[in-house]
Amino acid sequence: MTEDTKIQTPGNVTPVVPHWRREIKPVESSQLEVNISVTDLYTIGIGPSSSHTVGPMRAAKRFVDLLSGKNILEKTYRVIVELYGSLALTGHGHGTDLAIMLGLSGERPSKVVPESIPLTLENIRQQKRLNLLGLKLIEFHEEEHLLFLKDKMLPEHSNGMRFYAFDSDGNQIATKDYFSVGGGYVVTHDEGDRAETKGHNISLPHPFTSADELLAIGKETGLSIAEIMLENESCWREETETLEFVDSVADAMINCIQRGCETEGILPGGLDVKRRAPSLYSELMANPERASRDPLTVLDWVNLYALAVNEENAAGGRVVTAPTNGAAGVIPAVLKYYQRFCIGATQEGTRNFLLTAAAIGSIYKKRASISAAEMGCQGEVGVACSMAAGALTAVLGGTNEQVENAAEIGMEHNLGLTCDPIGGLVQIPCIERNTMGAMKAINAARLALSGDGQHVVSLDEVIETMRQTGLDMLSKYKETSQGGLAVNVVEC
Known part of the structure; x- marks a missing residue:
């Protein structure tokens, strides 16, 4: 039997507090310190899944933005994307494949026109080419360059993605892991919290974590x-x-x-x-x-x-x-x-x-x-x-x-x-x-x-x-x- 905890109350009475009323286990402070805005809880995007469609599209867009920011987009000859865990197991049904291709093309969930998606995907699949950010055309063979690794999982989260970029000589010029943690949020190894949220260090007038x-x-x-x-x-x-x-x-x-x-x-x-x-x-x-x-x-x-x-x-x-x-x-x-x-x-x-x-x-x-x-x-x-x-x-x-x-x-x-x-x-x-x-x-x-x-x-x-x-x-x-x-x- 679990030992009960006693607390002091007025009148020197010490009632027994059942184990299910004990103090809740603390959440990691780094998680609680994240300031969450109303714009984080509601985002206008497309279906069918925030974690499997919206998140991966954002991750793919962020990766090609990274290539552009490092001035290596023009050098990029091939991009390979690996999907792990739940993304690999149910990604086809949740539209993860189309989300990755759209994101690499420079589309964002909040801006993409749903009616335009079928034609965009048809062009990529028929021509076996993908236009990174709409700026750099590369060969893209879906079965070779978008891999669903159903028997593997990245340790940080069950919705893991790994992006690679290679030059024309086959040299790896960039790689990045992203994790779709729910609600369309995407995080990386080097981010202590969600990258989609801005202003983490601001001081709220009424901060609350519970x-x-x-x-x-x-x-x-x-x-x-x-x-x-x-x-x-x-x-x-x-x-x-x-x-x-x-x-x-x-x-x-x-x-x-x-x-x-x-x-x-x-x-x-x-x-x-x-x-x-x-x-x-x-x-x-x-x-x-x-x-x-x-x-x-x-x-x-x-x-x-x-x-x-x-x-x-x-x-x-x-x-x-x-x-x-x-x-x-x-x-x-x-x-x-x-x-x-x-x-x-x-x-x-x-x-x-x-x-x-x-x-x-x-x-x-x-x-x-x-x-x-x-x-x-x-x-x-x-x-x-x-x-x-x-x-x-x-x-x-x-x-x-x-x-x-x-x-x-x-x-x-x-x-x-x-x-x-x-x-x-x-x-x-x-x-x-x-x-x-x-x-x-x-x-x-x-x-x-x-x-x-x-x-x-x-x-x-x-x-x-x-x-x-x-x-x-x-x-x-x-x-x-x-x-x-x-x-x-x-x-x-």
């Missing part, structure tokens, strides 16, 4: 979580710029929902998954009186919103990484639910929703991970559910304590969620899983709002539990398609 610290700031200042996040953002840019960014994220989310509702067809990849959002949308629009007979019709709308986004993501369309692409439908679905079905919804409420969600997401990023390759799907859909639950609670009038409670509930009931996509595609069970994450978020908010914010398990404790669960989880359940549904369902 939910407990965030709540303490709220009590001391009287500020809401959204207000705390907004004031912190002032260290990077003017408030008007931050609000413009948040508005652009909200617009991109809603536009993605609309495109998903209107676009019919079969999703790419070979599973022949039919888009369901258009037919559900048509049915709901054709029967407006349905809600009067069935009060649960609102759930059909929430399902629709999540389906629409994740079908767009699976098709490689324009989506918002929130905080990942695999979980891109949860926050937009709950946000749209707030805008359409909650009395008193405003633009300010939408902004507060996204700012609150970002504050919660930043704690997960600092104290654990949002990478399915590290945490399983609890680190993607689970985190998105937690973020959305807290955000909805905030805009429905909840206190900071109720927000923290909702976020905790959202994760607590996603603990242990595996990532085992069939065929390595972000389709089954990923698309439906986003609908369930959105539903859990709404219910978590309602549960929290019915209480006073006091609860047994804290958000910090559930985040640490998620981290430990992720470490204990077998690798075959962490975005490798080597276990679970991926091996127990016969592909058609």
